[in-house]
Amino acid sequence: MNDFEFEARRARLEPLFDSARSLADASTERGQRARERIAASSGLSPQGVELALQRCLESRPAESEISALIRSTPSAQVAHVLLSANVFVAAHRAIAIGLAASEHVRVRASRREPEMAELLFSGAPNSFQLVNELSPHAGDRLWAYGSDETMDEVAVTLPPGVALHAHGAGFGVAVMDGSLSESEWAELLPALAEDIALFDQRGCLSPRVLLVNAEPPFVGEVARRLALELAALEQRVPRGRLSALELSEIARYRDTAHFTGEVLEAGLGFVTLGTADRWLLPPTGRNIHVVPSSDALSALTPHRPLLTSCAFAGEPRLGQALSRAIPGARSCRFGQMQRPPFDGPVDRREL
């Protein structure tokens, strides 16, 4: 890519960033309206929306990250973007990738949660088109985000010659090495609680399982402290509205966990304790399964295709080994799971 092309792409992104910055600003009417609309459609509490806007909306990404995003995005005649629901800030990154790819960007918002795309569009109306249906042609590229069923449907209906960048379902894990001091691990738990609570855990980066390399009594203590942190965070940032089906899945998970291990109340959510050999994947809604694991590498390997994010704390060598073993998952520190660098799709499993 020559400098001219790079600059052209870079210029296309700026109006989008301006739009994101203005709606993140709570002091403006636009910012206020955005908060109300997003809370109404996402089901997140107003505090949950605010937290996500402040912590996760990349309205001022670093130039190095923007450069990486532009350089890693292939160009297209037309870039089509199919957005998913649940993680409202994801619309910003997805549209940015589209703009990096083409000057012609067509975006189909989630039918259930169209607000963020509409809000971004209203602040940058000349940057991209919001459409009800995508109709890509040969030579175009489609970036699609959502459930695996949606990705399958898209793949089979796509005309020949259209490049598909599909980002389906996944989940995050956190790994805590036993080499940490008590003060160190105690500091990690509030950060992990925030990772869990953001978007009420509905995102593919959200941590659902915590591996702790320690003896079971210590693991139990970590779980209890994490439950307290989640409960305390819920006081400041209440969990939002969950659907009946989500609540049903939580009941099913809770009872399974009662049978197989230990269940700790964590505000409205749960922290469950189990064994490393068979994971119980908690449903969304601020729940996490904690397992002792003396060999995180072996424990994670079978789940590699599903892992999008891995927070690690402990011996750097183990952290590096984990990064190599699961290259599709973004490696990060505790508290950073929902804030990956703005260097391309958050889901790197396709790359």
Add this chain to the structure above:
Amino acid sequence: MTRAARSEALHRAVRRFAAGERTRSFDALAREIAEFQREFSPGFARLWASRRAPNGGADDIPGVPCDAFRMARVAIHPETEDRLRFWTSGTTSGARGMHAIRDPETYHELALAFGRSALLANRAAHQVVALAPLLDEPPSSSLGHMMALFMVDFEQRGRFDVRTPGRWLIDDRGVQIAGLEQAAARASERGETLLVLATSFALVSLLDALDGRPLPLPPSTVVMQTGGFKGKTREVAPEELRSAVARTFDIAEAQIVSEYGMTELTSQLYEATLPGSALQAEQSGEPGVYREPPWLRVVPVDPVTLDPVPTGEVGIARIVDLGNVDSAVAIQTQDRVRRVEGGIMLLGRAAGSPPRGCSLSIEEFMAGGS
């Protein structure tokens, strides 16, 4: 009394109950089994302790989620006492559930008692074939084991090797149409009733293979169909399948009897549609309405609170099966059901799925992702 002695006593009590003895009510026996399980299963004890004080009836016994069978051993007895092990269908993540049976006698008595009631329209000997792959050894599928049981019992020829050619009519090439035709011919020659035991998917495969051609079977033929289409490429609505099978075999739709069973259960439910069957004689049933045996109760519960819903409302099925003496007397499924006149109507799994975007669901995780 020791664990083993209590288990033996409960098995005897359940078999007597199934045979018609009513010295203890269903609720009392269910509760007694639950107490036994609470004492010897730490997992069930924890689940029990998480509930508010139950009122003493079977409907309040907490159901062990089916997921627990994939996550842990759900058995009161040690592995050394397993006489049968039935496995749930495989998943790519390798998380298969297992139902360990310590006392096959109870399993056999219960399965046969209600199977005879639902599937036998007369006392004549039957010719029994299965549209299923050859039973493995030892049997790992509860359905396959039950089919073998029915072959031996319903044919009234004494004990014989069920793994003989011509009985299991699915192989690597698909459904053996010729094998079914031969079984039909044998039944006609001998004046026996042909009983075809089949999964729904096998019936669809057969219809696909026939490609619209009829395959008339003897007029008294009975078809037991069971199971859904999980993981299969083609689904057919139950009423559509029933109609197509009846048309193809040239038999009445009432002769196609659906069964509902699960690896995690000891007992089965059936439609009460077969003319001449004991079940139909009690009370004629509609297609799609499943009759519980007296030793099993389906309790529709609210999917969130898990409390029983008022009669007639849709809930998810908690199944109290007295046959599950050594595993979990109450199972919590995700199947939507409604109690109606004459039984339980199955409404499939919860409609749709939680709005989850890119977050991985439990089902996807159990299935190994995409």
